[in-house]
Amino acid sequence: MKVEFELWHLVLLLMAFFGCVGTFGKVLLAQFEARLDERFNGLEDGHTKALEVERQLLIFKAELPLQYVRREDYVRNQTVIEAKLDAVASKIENLQLKTKGVS
Structure with missing residues (x-):
């Protein structure tokens, strides 16, 4: 083929x-x-x-x-607020002592 x-x-x-x-x-x-x-x-x-x-x-x-608010900022602000409250408390205490002494 x-x-x-x-x-x-x-x-x-x-x-x-x-x-x-x-x-x-x-x-x-x-x-x-x-x-x-x-x-x-x-x-x-x-x-x-x-x-x-x-x-x-x-x-x-x-x-x-x-x-x-950072933790340090919060603590500082709380310290300031507590110091102011302590100052107000001492003024009230002094005022009470004065009023007792006058009476």
Whole structure:
């Protein structure tokens, strides 16, 4: 059994083969590009979320001094209030002693 190909058959087969290879490559590149687009979109979404978290953190840092009193500040203010109460108590005590001494 003998198979004979003429030149135009061979050229046609080669063109069909390279056409299939080209189409396969084109499809493969399209899938690769689609996958890259998905990854970039995911990265962009992550970056957007990170920026949102950073913005919320900055807002929180700006509001924190308005909503929070440090322990040292609270102790200092309590000490001042207690000293004033002690001063008022001693004045009342002195006033009571004076009124007892006058009577």
